[in-house]
Amino acid sequence: MAKSTIPTYRRRRSKPWPRRIFGWIVKLVLIFLVGSVLWVLLYRFVPPPITATMLGDVFAGRGATRDWMSIGEIDRDMVRAAIAAEDSKFCQHNGFDFEAIEDAMKRNASGGRIRGGSTISQQTAKNAFLWQGGGYARKGVEAYFTFLIEQLWGKRRIMEVYLNVAETGIGTYGANAGAERYFGHDASALSATEAARIAAILPLPKKRGAIAPKGFTRRYGNTISARIGQVRRDGLDACIYQGATAPKDKAPPPSKAPRELPGSEYETATPPPPEVTVDMPAAEEPAAPTETNTVESTPSLVPDEPVASPPVANEVAPSPPPSN
16 A cells, blocks of 8 residues: 655754844844944935924923034034033043043932033933933943943033033023023034033033023033133043034124123123223313412421421411611
């Protein structure tokens, strides 16, 4: 009797569920790694169209105003103010200032106001790719994106993105939009005082204002304004302009001159009007005081010594006696 030639199929044995879960985790990690690298590379050449923080303002009905300006156009004092306020070692570290992080942890452990030790690179990674809050989980992802932008962008691009996506007011993002909102002109010709005001509100942009600041914001802005000169003298912003032309110091055009801010406790950024010299006629010039009939009384060096009276010009001399 002939044997049956009908093929038989073996039932594939399914993998155990722990191996399947592990396989999915590996695939998700690979997708995240490849996707994040491509995402960071894209933002190296393209401005971030929107961020999670902007979406939060849009959904809350506050809107999100931003006016992108390249780093070559932003006034250099704005760059110096950001370094003076947020990260004085921006050009020295590779994304992380471990001394600042350690100091912040010690201060926070002792109580009082919570302070962060994030660098500008870390803040840029958070603002451009992540969200506000989130605790240590978000901090871990932030560190990964910080490493990526340091390696794929460089300092110049990091500062450019930071100054264009950082929140500078309720529904306002970037130094340029902040300058237009507070001072009536763009960020291409900011004074040191104006740049310091914008930098002073970066930590708490929804609670601080650049017009007539009070209390801590006023004192912090004055400190930043003084530090701008130190950043300039020490060249702490040199890495941003290395191999590129730094914007020159220039005054705002007359049509975009900063408006006066009444009641501001900062020095005004508007230059004083030129002095006008008027030639006075000779007749109107005050005459020099004369020394005629002027007697200066000086204390006598000998006590109780009689002082001879000075001769009087109009005194009549006695007539001599008649001769016999």
